[in-house]
Amino acid sequence: MKPSSPPRSGRPGSPPPGRGGKPGQRPEKHGQRPEKLRPDRTSPELGPDGTPQVMLLRRGSDRWLAGPPWIYRADLNGDPGLQGGEVVRVVDGRGWFLGKAFYSKLSKISLRWLTNDDVPVDADFFRQRLQSAESLRKLALPGETTYRLVHGEADGLPGLVVDRYGDYLSVQFLVPAMEQRKALIADLLEELFHPKGIVNRSDVSVRHLEGLTPEKGLLRGALPPGPVSFDEGLVRMRADLLEGQKTGAFLDQRENHVMAAQYAFGEALDCFSYVGGFALQLATRAKHVTAVEISDSASAQLRDNAQSNKLSNLEVVTANAFDFLRDAVDEGKRYDTIVIDPPSFAKNKDAIPAAVRGYKELNLRAFQLLRPGGILVTASCTYHVDEQAFEEMLASAAADAKRRVQIIERRGAGRDHPVLLNLRETRYLKCFVLRML
Numbered sequence: 001m002k003p004s005s006p007p008r009s010g011r012p013g014s015p016p017p018g019r020g021g022k023p024g025q026r027p028e029k030h031g032q033r034p035e036k037l038r039p040d041r042t043s044p045e046l047g048p049d050g051t052p053q054v055m056l057l058r059r060g061s062d063r064w065l066a067g068p069p070w071i072y073r074a075d076l077n078g079d080p081g082l083q084g085g086e087v088v089r090v091v092d093g094r095g096w097f098l099g100k101a102f103y104s105k106l107s108k109i110s111l112r113w114l115t116n117d118d119v120p121v122d123a124d125f126f127r128q129r130l131q132s133a134e135s136l137r138k139l140a141l142p143g144e145t146t147y148r149l150v151h152g153e154a155d156g157l158p159g160l161v162v163d164r165y166g167d168y169l170s171v172q173f174l175v176p177a178m179e180q181r182k183a184l185i186a187d188l189l190e191e192l193f194h195p196k197g198i199v200n201r202s203d204v205s206v207r208h209l210e211g212l213t214p215e216k217g218l219l220r221g222a223l224p225p226g227p228v229s230f231d232e233g234l235v236r237m238r239a240d241l242l243e244g245q246k247t248g249a250f251l252d253q254r255e256n257h258v259m260a261a262q263y264a265f266g267e268a269l270d271c272f273s274y275v276g277g278f279a280l281q282l283a284t285r286a287k288h289v290t291a292v293e294i295s296d297s298a299s300a301q302l303r304d305n306a307q308s309n310k311l312s313n314l315e316v317v318t319a320n321a322f323d324f325l326r327d328a329v330d331e332g333k334r335y336d337t338i339v340i341d342p343p344s345f346a347k348n349k350d351a352i353p354a355a356v357r358g359y360k361e362l363n364l365r366a367f368q369l370l371r372p373g374g375i376l377v378t379a380s381c382t383y384h385v386d387e388q389a390f391e392e393m394l395a396s397a398a399a400d401a402k403r404r405v406q407i408i409e410r411r412g413a414g415r416d417h418p419v420l421l422n423l424r425e426t427r428y429l430k431c432f433v434l435r436m437l
């Protein structure tokens with residue numbers, strides 16, 4: 001912001017408050033005393049260790065102390081005069097240290113929590129966070145070699161995603177601070193995990209919100225000679241780390257894929273199949289599976305995957321799932337097992353009502369198509385539609401279909417995608433197992 005911009009209160013700019021608060025002093029109640037607003041800065045204020053300092057408004061301090069690891073721009077006391085991508089000291093209105101965070105200049109999310117301690121955020125810091133992330137995966141998924149190794153803020157590494165596919169890593173840098181530490185992170189990944197190659201899959205549009213352009217390519221080592229293979233239960237899957245969706249596969253659904261096999265029987269339908277994460281599982285148990293996928297290349301890979309798994313009871317239909325479901329209802333078709341796992345329908349809050357209408361249409365059709373005793377595995381990866389909204393949508397779809405439905409399981413992403421208490425956004429994936437009465 002321009003140095004001449006007026007203070008937001010409309011009052012003349014007040015001087016920055018000093019470290020006036022006495023230890024043990026009772027916190028001020030909201031609305032008791034007007035807050036001292038600081039003018040926007042042209043150069044950063046430095047803390048005692050030389051780290052730039054960002055002061056929060058009272059609302060921001062309250063939010064920080066309550067736990068959410070993101071602080072929005074409106075909760076900063078003035079523009080801190082930074083470039084973006086810095087590690088900053090976060091202080092309250094009295095100048096007291098709250099913790100350290102990554103700073104973003106362009107995103108609405110200005111600060112992302114790193115630590116409550118006044119410690120250096122250096123190679124050792126990131127090494128420890130990476131080791132901690134790995135130890136969760138070893139604990140929760142012993143013996144596994146394909147999993148999400150780092151799940152961003154939920155692993156205390158904001159803006160960093162690392163997926164492990166055996167000997168290869170596929171990574172995403174989503175905020176400027178991580179982007180600027182790309183070489184350090186790659187060094188640490190090589191030191192700790194000795195991958196044959198690290199693929200950068202930062203070709204995601206959310207980077208635009210941070211002023212970063214999407215990019216992808218080989219970051220370190222060698223590319224895998226072809227798609228990498230990995231097991232999901234009884235099924236052998238393949239992922240193309242450079243060209244596949246996301247980092248190559250939908251690892252968040254791995255445990256749900258295997259779970260779906262357990263429930264599958266009879267005539268089965270998988271909508272939004274991609275390369276067959278659910279469809280192949282269903283085919284290990286059901287009599288016949290129809291997989292519906294709109295993309296030609298994903299459909300072709302799905303056919304290959306079915307063949308290499310010797311699953312001849314799987315038929316791939318390249319079509320729009322909305323049309324397929326409507327036609328199936330009109331034709332009076334019936335199924336025993338259905339999976340609905342569409343892409344995200346809402347990228348922002350304004351799109352929520354349309355997303356909910358989309359989900360409702362899909363699930364209403366699924367209820368109409370299921371035989372009594374039939375199973376519906378239904379998922380949503382739209383984080384703006386939370387679990388409660390998703391469940392309400394399902395209830396309303398069941399009512400419109402005039403069906404009674406049991407909830408058998410309420411699931412989320414796999415255990416390698418931890419959810420951070422206080423950051424609902426990390427619980428983006430909902431996956432319900434329902435049974436028709």
Ligand code: SAH
Binds near residue numbers: 278343
């Ligand atoms: N179920 C998959 C992941 C699905 S991702 C798994 O567990 O691995 C969503 C998929 O839906 C993508 O492959 C995308 O190409 C496909 N898709 C998007 N819109 C579609 C539509 N209208 N009809 C059918 N498929 C669609």
